[in-house]
Amino acid sequence: MRQFFKDLGPGLLVSAAFIGPGTVTVCSLAGVTFGYSLLWALLISVIACIILQEMSARLGLVSGKGLSDCIRDEVKNPIFRIITLILIFSAVVLGNAAYEAGNISGAVLGMEAVFSSVTFNIAGLQINMWSLLIGGIAFLLLFLGSYKKLEKVFIVLVLLMSISFLVTAILTRPDLTEVFKGFIPGSFDAGLLTIIALVGTTVVPYNLFLHASLVSEKWSGDKYLGAVRKELVFSLFLGGTVSMAIVICAAASNISNIESAADLAVGLEPLFGSSATIFLAIGLLAAGITSSITAPLAAAYVVKGCLGWKGGMQSKRFRLVWMLIIILGVIFSSLGIKPVEIIQFAQIANGLMLPIIAIFLFWIVNQASVMGKHKNNLMQNLVGSIVIALAVFLGLKSIFSVIQNL
Known part of the structure; x- marks a missing residue:
């Protein structure tokens, strides 16, 4: 048991990344709008997440490299390699900018629950002071390179919020019959964008890149595959x-x-009464800051791998990437759009990004030159194909729905 707790790390960070303000908001909206009827979508999302993240973790452990590094090395055709890297580069950088805006906006929700909103104008752009503050905290932690030490504190706060929801879910005494019915797929089109958002908030594309890198740093050698x-x-x-x-x-x-x-x-009031707002504010703030660190960091690792940069976190080029993501996140979160709408958009954007990244991951873990005897077997390919087909279907349906509404 002691060894199990010692092994905890990369997986918990992945969970901490998707149990952020986006998860709280999207899952709350799903519950408010559709009751328990979309619990099945969450269950499928978790299973899909485990399948894809296992591939990512296995890749990092066996190859000792990140996903973008492996793609750059394995795509031999120079033209196709350039197209592929540009596609991944664009998807992750733009997607993470939207996701970063959602992270910052979620933390801002926490601040504004306790303090009033404070805005000011810069070059005609109205900036929320709390967005600037949260972005500044993320910037400072990444610049100093001390985020790893502070992440443990953030994870504790996120887990504290998580425990409160678990206990509250019991204390609200839901109709268990209706809850169990929620795990049976019902009307699919009724909450299509919500389903895509639920997938996006659980299977976060940038986590597929980040997880491989984290595993390659923590462990070395396939003997740790079980752990x-x-x-x-x-x-x-x-x-x-x-x-x-x-x-x-x-x-x-x-x-x-x-x-x-x-x-x-309101969902916490049965457990915490009037202190619910303050408690949720702390949880949202912690979740927002933690995610505000991991999103730009993952983007920087992706760009580094795509372009074959050398050096670590302290290199100027590496810092320039995460700085850009944070700046875009602050700007996007300050455009006067309701924070909940930004968070929803970020989750939908991630749901659309997922098929692109998943297909490249699936291809890489089938390369014997990279994975050796640990490449995907028949069952892993069958299950992986189903997950990717589901992701592609959700992405295409979302695009079709948007075109119809134009």
Whole structure:
């Protein structure tokens, strides 16, 4: 048991990344709008997440490299390599900029639940002071390179919020019959964009890049494959259970509309009473800051791998990438759009990015030149194909829905 807790790390960070403000908001909106009826979508998302993250973790362990490094090395045709890297570069950088805006906006919701909103104008652009503050904190932590030490504190705060939702889900005394019915797929089109958002908030594309890098740094050699898988399954099922608890809380708490952290706090009132808002504010702030660190960091690792840069976190080019992501996140979160809408958009953007990244991951883990005897077997390919087909289907349906609404 002691060894199991010692092995905890990369999987928990992946869970901490997707149990952020986006998860709280999207799962709450799903619960408010559709009750328990989309719990099945969350369960499928968690299973899909485990399947894809296992491939990513296995890749990092066996190859000792990140996903983008492997793609650059394995795509031999120079023209196709350039097209591929540009596609990944664009998807991750733009997607992470949107995701970063959602992370910062979620942390801002936490601040505004306790303090009033403060804005000021810079060159005609209205900037939210809290967005600037959160971006500044993420910037400082990454610049000093001390984020690893502070991440443990953030993870504790996120887990504290997570435990509160698990307990609250029990104390709200939901109708268990209805809850179990929620795990049976119903009307698929009724909440299409919400389903895509639920997938996006659980299977975060940048985590596929980040996880491979984290595993390659923590372990070396395929003898640790069992430990990697155990830690991954435990961590992601924990995260998935928390997401489901949030849906149940929102569905059982009679919330009619969600536009602020105060609205989200209603789901916690049965457990914490009037202190719910402050507690949720702390949780959202911690989740937002933690995610605000991992998103730009993952983007920097992706760009580094795509372009074959040398050097670590302290290199100027590496820093320039995460600085750009943070700046874009602050700007996007300050455009006067409601924070909940930004978070929703970020999750939908991630749902659309997922098929692109998943296909490249699937291709790489089938390369014997990279994976050796640990390349995908028949069953892994069958299950992986189903997951990718589901991701592609959701992405195409979303694009078609948007075109119809133009």
